[in-house]
Amino acid sequence: MTVVSRQKAASPEAAVPSRRAGLSEGKKQERRLGWLLCAPAALVMVAVTAYPILYSIWLSLQRYDLKFPENREFIGLANYATVLTNNYWWTAFGVTMLITVISVAVELVLGMGLALIMHRTIIGRGLVRTSALIPYGIVTVVAAFSWRYAWTPGTGYLANLFSPEGAPLTERASALAIIIFAEIWKTTPFMALLLMAGLALVPDDLLKAASMDGASWWQRFTKVMLPVMKPAILVALLFRTLDAFRIFDNIYVLSAGANETSSVSMIAYNNLMKGLNLGIGSTMSVLIFLTVAIIAFIFVKLFGTAAPGSDDVDGRR
Amino acid sequence: MADIVLDKVTKKYPDGTTAVHEIDLEIADGEFIILVGPSGCGKSTTLNMIAGLEDISSGELRIAGERVNDKAPKDRDIAMVFQSYALYPNMTVGENMAFPLKLAKMPKAEIDKKVAEAAKVLELTEYLNRKPANLSGGQRQRVAMGRAIVRSPKAFLMDEPLSNLDAKLRVQMRTQVSRLQKQLNTTTVYVTHDQTEAMTLGDRVVVMRGGYIQQVGDPQTLYDNPHNLFVAGFIGSPSMNFLPATVEESKLRTPLGDLPLGDRVRRALSGADAPRQVILGIRPEHFEDARLIEEHQRAKGFEFTAPVDLVESMGSDKYVYLTVEGEHAVAADLEDLAADAGGADLPPQDNLVTRLSAESRVRDGADARVWMNLDKIHLFDPRDGHNLTLHEGQAAGVNAA
Numbered sequence A: 001m002t003v004v005s006r007q008k009a010a011s012p013e014a015a016v017p018s019r020r021a022g023l024s025e026g027k028k029q030e031r032r033l034g035w036l037l038c039a040p041a042a043l044v045m046v047a048v049t050a051y052p053i054l055y056s057i058w059l060s061l062q063r064y065d066l067k068f069p070e071n072r073e074f075i076g077l078a079n080y081a082t083v084l085t086n087n088y089w090w091t092a093f094g095v096t097m098l099i100t101v102i103s104v105a106v107e108l109v110l111g112m113g114l115a116l117i118m119h120r121t122i123i124g125r126g127l128v129r130t131s132a133l134i135p136y137g138i139v140t141v142v143a144a145f146s147w148r149y150a151w152t153p154g155t156g157y158l159a160n161l162f163s164p165e166g167a168p169l170t171e172r173a174s175a176l177a178i179i180i181f182a183e184i185w186k187t188t189p190f191m192a193l194l195l196m197a198g199l200a201l202v203p204d205d206l207l208k209a210a211s212m213d214g215a216s217w218w219q220r221f222t223k224v225m226l227p228v229m230k231p232a233i234l235v236a237l238l239f240r241t242l243d244a245f246r247i248f249d250n251i252y253v254l255s256a257g258a259n260e261t262s263s264v265s266m267i268a269y270n271n272l273m274k275g276l277n278l279g280i281g282s283t284m285s286v287l288i289f290l291t292v293a294i295i296a297f298i299f300v301k302l303f304g305t306a307a308p309g310s311d312d313v314d315g316r317r
Numbered sequence B: 001m002a003d004i005v006l007d008k009v010t011k012k013y014p015d016g017t018t019a020v021h022e023i024d025l026e027i028a029d030g031e032f033i034i035l036v037g038p039s040g041c042g043k044s045t046t047l048n049m050i051a052g053l054e055d056i057s058s059g060e061l062r063i064a065g066e067r068v069n070d071k072a073p074k075d076r077d078i079a080m081v082f083q084s085y086a087l088y089p090n091m092t093v094g095e096n097m098a099f100p101l102k103l104a105k106m107p108k109a110e111i112d113k114k115v116a117e118a119a120k121v122l123e124l125t126e127y128l129n130r131k132p133a134n135l136s137g138g139q140r141q142r143v144a145m146g147r148a149i150v151r152s153p154k155a156f157l158m159d160e161p162l163s164n165l166d167a168k169l170r171v172q173m174r175t176q177v178s179r180l181q182k183q184l185n186t187t188t189v190y191v192t193h194d195q196t197e198a199m200t201l202g203d204r205v206v207v208m209r210g211g212y213i214q215q216v217g218d219p220q221t222l223y224d225n226p227h228n229l230f231v232a233g234f235i236g237s238p239s240m241n242f243l244p245a246t247v248e249e250s251k252l253r254t255p256l257g258d259l260p261l262g263d264r265v266r267r268a269l270s271g272a273d274a275p276r277q278v279i280l281g282i283r284p285e286h287f288e289d290a291r292l293i294e295e296h297q298r299a300k301g302f303e304f305t306a307p308v309d310l311v312e313s314m315g316s317d318k319y320v321y322l323t324v325e326g327e328h329a330v331a332a333d334l335e336d337l338a339a340d341a342g343g344a345d346l347p348p349q350d351n352l353v354t355r356l357s358a359e360s361r362v363r364d365g366a367d368a369r370v371w372m373n374l375d376k377i378h379l380f381d382p383r384d385g386h387n388l389t390l391h392e393g394q395a396a397g398v399n400a401a
Helices: A002-010 A025-060 A078-084 A087-120 A125-137 A140-150 A157-162 A172-199 A204-212 A217-245 A249-254 A264-274 A278-306 B043-051 B093-103 B108-121 B137-149 B167-184 B195-201 B219-224 B229-234 B263-268 B332-341
Strands: B004-012 B018-027 B032-036 B058-063 B078-081 B155-159 B187-192 B204-209 B212-217 B241-248 B251-254 B257-260 B277-282 B287-289 B301-313 B317-323 B351-357 B367-373 B378-380
Touching (some): A025 A278, A078 A278, A264 A278, B032 B195, B043 B078, B043 B187, B043 B204, B204 B219, B241 B351
Parallel strands (some): B078 B155
Antiparallel strands (some): B004 B058, B317 B351
């Protein structure tokens, strides 16, 4: 990794091609050693990620249903056409996007609040931080089951409290709300943890200077803290967005995808594992992979504009 | 523009430690005052209390006659320059300087005018659109100053603003700060641990130690008439030489020899509780090569011979390090000073630092005949460090008998 990053770092000034050719023998040796040292890790990565990805792309280009294995056939992009013109897919896609956007947005706000509390706490800091992290430490499936019982009519305390008549997990809107709620409850601490790391990047002097300059608490937060924390916020958002987009376990336990509450991961799983349709299931997996890649790409592009080296260009008035 | 009054201001932390003990200080309108002392002496805490960044535990702080203890920093109308400059990294130089004015909801045209003026004074005009990350240390420091002066506040507070600059730049910026303060004539409180900055910049200097004020005065007074061992050792570079001395009849027995006691010193030492053991303090420039001393001066001083350890020729004069055998002066104040200096800034224990004329032909390794001005010596009480030779704030010379 060192070698790669060094090359990258050197590239802007290494615009002169002769520089590369002019590498001394020692440098070349060092670079070769770098590659050799990375090689085992790189090989393992290839074995455990590249191979399955390529294999699922290969599967997605075939008609391949384990119930009718004799019909296996290479059909090009036909599976993609099938999935992308299908309502189930788009409904699930919409549900996933909805869950992602709402939960990440709420988590950002709550996480920031929690991070500020954890950052400012002086007394019992360890206790506060530990207790704030408990939800994140609980296995998602276990937490999801406890939410499911809590919302089960008749026996669940939350169901009795909020909706004694109905069955909230069997209606689409309320089921989605509960799923989102469970998701937020579970991962806000993670967001808070990442944001807290960002808060530590804001020098105290900067906040002191802002209060001397006449900034109110809110102005210090929005005009000084947030801009300085921006890289950390973007990282937190990226992680959580990618994570939330792949939501599976909460939905699986809470509603099992009934009443159009399936996420894309749910329907991929249903097609692949339950329906044994390797072709369609793989197509969906590849599409999820692509979507995640696009989200990451958008975020990285955002990082690009926020990176310290580049902001003096667009920062000019 | 305003005066600042600290009336028994105290800072006590919740854990019981007291950083600042009942400080009384009156800072006149337009005055440039320096708080100086070793780290942990409470100077920054005092500054932060004036700024409003730390609560005042007890006592009263008045700015322009108004009690401001409970006012938020933004309502005190004072500007502060930080050691780290604390520039907003996401804003350009211009935006940084405009920030306080924007928050004050000043019209845009006026903001632009003020920023342009400040930039011109500080020679920052061509950098207005740059981000702080693309500036040198000196430029950043000037931006921080600019952000303070655009507001025309009642007072400037500066927390070691030059400490992050390299030595050469620090000297340049020091004169610039001094000139700027004279030009704007704004009350300024400046914190530093560097006694050279304290001496050169301030109208008055406040020497602090362990949360107490040791002495307040203009630089020359502090230099000539230090109230105690600590101030004597802290102000001046190279610092004052300290030697143990014993009072005996009409003599002062020191490792350099027996010095005659003048009348006034004898009177100073005549009190019932006057110590027999004292510490003699004398600055390097009060020595001279005995051969260069005119006859009529010779009588005012004391001559002795000592081996030369080292000669540093500065061009204008020579620093000569003499080896002195015998005991070392011991006092709590001196230990504090040594701790602060890390031992580096003080003369090595066996050495007497003298500053002789450039014409002196004293050489390494040889013995030197050195004259010492007895009018300029100070005697300190080793128990509490106070200067025994001060009378009504003036140093009493030890006159040759």
